Amino acid sequence: MPRREDLKSVMVIGSGPIVIGQACEFDYSGTQACRVLKAEGLRVILVNSNPATIMTDPEFADATYVEPITPEVVERIIAKERPDALLPTLGGQTALNTAMALHYNGALERYNVELIGADVEAIERGENRERFKEIVAKIGAESARSAICHTLDEVFAAVDDLGYPVVVRPSFTMGGAGSGFAYNAEELATIAGAGLQASPTTEVLLEESILGWKEYELELMRDRNDNVVVVCSIENIDPMGVHTGDSITVAPSLTLTDREFQKMRDVGIEVIREVGVDTGGCNIQFAINPQDGRMIVIEMNPRVSRSSALASKATGFPIAKIAARLAIGYTLDEIPNDITKETPASFEPTLDYIVVKVPRFAFEKFPQADDRLTTHMKSVGEAMAMGRNFTEALQKALRSIEKKEAIFSWPAEKSDVNISELLTEMAIPRDGRLNQVQVALWAGASLESVFEATKIDPWFLAQIQLINQIADEVRAANELDLPLLRKAKRHGFADTQIAQLRNVDAAAIRALRHELGLRPVYKTVDTCAAEFAAKTPYHYSAYDTETEVVARNKPAVVILGSGPNRIGQGIEFDYSCVHASMTLRQAGYETIMINCNPETVSTDYDTSDRLYFEPLTLEDVLEVIHAEQAAGEVLGVICQLGGQTPLGLAQDLKDAGIPILGTTPEAIHAAEDRGAFGDVLEAANLPAPKFGMATSFDEAKAIAAEIGYPVLVRPSYVLGGRGMEIVYSEDALAGYLEKATEINPGRPVLVDRFLDDAQEIDVDALFDGTEMYLGGVMEHIEEAGIHSGDSACSLPPATLGRSEIERIRQSTEAIARGVGVRGLLNVQFALSADVLYVLEANPRASRTVPFVSKATAVPLAKAAARIALGESIADLRAAGVLPKTGDGANLPAGSPIAVKEAVLPFGRFQGVDTVLGPEMKSTGEVMGIDDNFAAAFAKAQLGASSNALPKSGVVFVSMADRDKRSMIFPVKRLADLGFEIHATSGTAEVLLRHGVQAKVVRKASEGVGPNGEPTIVDEILDRKVDLIINTPHGVDSRDDGYKIRTAAVLRGIPSITTAPGLGAVVQGIEAAIAGNMSVHSLQEYAERINAARAAGE
């Protein structure tokens, strides 16, 4: 059946901000969908509040709405665009839930929009755990025994029969939000309480625990002719109990006989049929009892999921692309296999390699968080690697994750290892459990004992034993000969690991390896194990005999990606890399992408001319370049777009004789090295906060005394604001140095003067050596002291004056010149007492590049890539890549105003304080864009959390003394708007003096009153409060604030923790009440800006 002719326009909903459990895999799937639908000649209308996504690039849709993904807003867009159909299965749970809401509130019917790709009943059947279990039973398969509960009473009734431990799982949530194991009654009460809260249908499922069973996933696709294929099987190395998103997983499944696998496949197919997903992809999870093979169906996701992205990258079968085609009427046999071109998509990929995925966690940023891995997903990113055997893939994946500790290493003496301690620790899954397993096995723990402790399949444990055994051989050998070295490399050992074992440096091992002519070959991901020729150069390295890299005739540019998502380095950097690839391909170069993040667009096999799915380590990158140099001319490597990861490789690559395109390693050093950068600033006489390096407490004390408290202290050897703290006194300084960090001559501590009440400003600019293009000036909402990545900001700057912007322009240009930037530069300023301090400069694409590009309708990353290859800003202006005149800091009148807001993961880490600081904690961001600041800010808030702006109800206020002044007007305004104000005594007093009646509420520390007056924490837990305004007080009552904020997170009540934030939120609430928020597409805004610019010329 060919494509439906009745569809002319389709709306695609994205997944919104990057949050734990819903990351850029949905940008990958959504981008694929948009590409396909456009190619099919359909009008594509896209809604996604996340500006960092590729999909929201104007060229991927006909109308791109960067607006909050709420039923109300999406309905407005529907009313305006009148699409024929809505495709909801590619934007994760967010899109699915929004589509369901639009169905139930009648909007889809009103505007007769057809849901394609999944129908409401099917979604219900798949997502509602109760109905799903009925289906599983109907087809004669098994689910875990369970009971659906809507109240805590029902919960306790049910557990009597199921027994402890019991699993609590809410319906209609993603990433296991609100779920967990309860081992006793108290735990059950808390988890089930939160679960009922998390579920949009206040419904939780209590379930018999099957901890320790083998866990599997199948990715299936079905078309309207009822053709079904299983695209990929994934086996979780971490057994049942650890969320698949947090598990180390392998594809294909490795420990099932054909009979067991086919049984699983049969059940999977019957499930997808019975649920009625009639076109598209779905993901089904299974558990298998290792003792007797008993199989249990865990759940299904009737949509493209995180695992489908993984499966697509693992197999080369583009699930989202094909799902989009199926949705508009094609059948699997009508769709050609992209990779072989000749064969159809109606087959099942077969792998002749092994794929391993390793999650990346961020617990170091949330010290108070519970770091045990459970049914509730906690990882913030992942890396994938491929090899020709499991050991090779596993070790590559472990070094792809870019955490030193994750790479297998070997203590000096086996006797140093406390095996029994390790066995006890590994029984509780945490980040790094596999390393405990490896060391324990190495030290002599029996395979059985490790299996008992972890329930990790013995097959995998034996593979780790093999790695250990090779490590011993490498260490023991008196000479590292070719056979031994080859063996080690064949099993994934990095030069650095071998070096560690031999007590030499990695360079020596590399030299020896090259001398012996031992280099990896590059195999191809082709979906068919070489049965047919592959037309797409999608490669991975392996120590094998035959390479498949073919000769090139065009000059090539290597682009280094940003590796696994982590807090501080996420999708924004992938955006820049993809843009570089797109523009350089147009400019006639061949682009070669190296990256290891399966969630991204950059690792889609048709984003670049060639894709190498490889770890971003010096060794792996050098080998790829060597292989490509053998295939044709390689101009050099672009290191400035993938964030800190490639930036850190630049010098070593240059030392190895590889040309670095754009900003040179020397220039990078000039910006990154505190001392060198200090000289740059001095030369340009630009002020920076006074600072000093301390190698002992006394030095630190002296420096602090000299520059004056408060000071900002941080270890000098970490990035991303790690371990940064603001200390207000000498005691606090002592405290910090004790707990937070070690201090010694080897590990000095940076002590900066902390600029109080300073206005922070972020700038992204392009520099070509002579001319600067100021991409945009962002004014932060929160004051300096809150990490740029966590604070909201506006572009154009909401309050900065012409002269200030002029100073920023001059300072930025001076820095660009002084540092010697060729391409992108990001500078952070702090404006304090009319002095413009420079906080730092990053000689690379920054987190805000996509935001700036979209807010000003200028593709900064593309321009940067072209500059790196020698074009000048003048050329780019002439070529129309940059505007003919003007820049992002003097946008023409009538341009829209855009606000970026950060999205924080506190909901995932209960008990963690939500107070923001100099250490970045956000996982993602949203953009609100409109004609005025208030409306744009309101949209940003709504995009970040749908209940961020209550229109009425109770506001609780408790301000630190230093903030009391700035609260008066906004709080007064809230009262005028009809909000009921509650406050703690001190705050209430001040308000009263200004004629604001506030009901005094007891602090938690005051306890329940004589006549049972509840404390504020009780009120919050009882949901009596709609908005919380609470800025951190001095140490004494910090604990009160902490209790308030964590209770707010537990109940999902918006809480504002900064004074400037308050002012903005009140404006936002006014805008929301006024309801005068327009919906315009980026294309419309771009037209407006360009028209205005043209008029100005």
Place this chain on the structure above:
Amino acid sequence: MHKPAVMVFEDGRVFHGVEFGAVGTTFGEAVFSTGMSGYQETLTDPSYHRQVVIMTAPHIGNTGMNSVDGESEKIWVSGFVVREPSLVVSNWRAETSLDEELKAAGVVGIAEVDTRAITRHLRETGAMRVGIFSGEAATASESELLQQVLASPKMQGADLTADVTTPVSYVVPAVGEKRYQIAAVDLGIKDMTPEMMAQRGIEVHVVPANISAEELLEIGVDGVFFSNGPGDPGTANHARDLAQAVLTAKRPFFGICFGNQILGRALGFGTYKLKYGHRGINQPVQDRKTGKVEVTAHNHGFAVDAPLTGESQTDFGRVVVSHVCLNDDVVEGLECLDVPAFSVQYHPEAAAGPHDSAYLFDRFVELMDGAR
């Protein structure tokens, strides 16, 4: 364990690896199988007689061997090529390990070779003879080894039925009530086939390939089945004659794999050798009647040469191609319109492989019902 072994192809290409399974020398037709699961079924499938099987999946042997999943009494492959033999056996049903079984069966293998390079080589140059040499044998010079390979028999023109067929008839009783009795001509039959029939109330009499037509029709009261098997269908003249007798008697006829080629020949079509064959469990086959696509298990190096579209006139009336492989348009099934006969080139009994095509056994039952 890690003693050297070498693999020499008839075109002179050489791959070095290590000993695996039995030590010694073996020859056969080199073929690759892309199934990621089911090595035990593959090893014990008589269709692989005289073939050296290269597994494209890197890790083989993980789930060991058990006494249930085998498709016949013994391992039939003449050689086995894998990249990574399993270090341990991990499966609740496992009884022995792959390596033990290969040694016990005296099957010479080789491991740690670049199986993907070998597969690409076969894809580009076509199936060919190969020799595996380990232990003493591996010490000879490559040119010497090549001579040995060139001296070994070819698959083209090989009549292997006699090697694989059962010497005496045996009966697989119907599960539950017996509703039909058929004769299954054993050209190298897999155990799963009679089992699938038995589950449908069929009592299956598996008979030797050299059976006479009279006897065959006598036993095959309700129908006759022609099984899969090794060798060149062009040589299987007796089987062809038997098939023609069944068609003349208008006795319900069902054939699988080799049986499909036999039906093809009985109808007067030719057969030919594919460049490198279909061996795997992920092949898309379209049922021309319903337009539906089945993911199917394949193991064939030869195919029937019949017109893909329209009806062909034969001595037994009109015939259509009922199934085609969507990868390369190879004939995957035949259906007679004027006599009760049909066959498929692939494996509805799966083992190893997906169960999408099990419905074909029901078609056979319907055919027998219709004939009553």
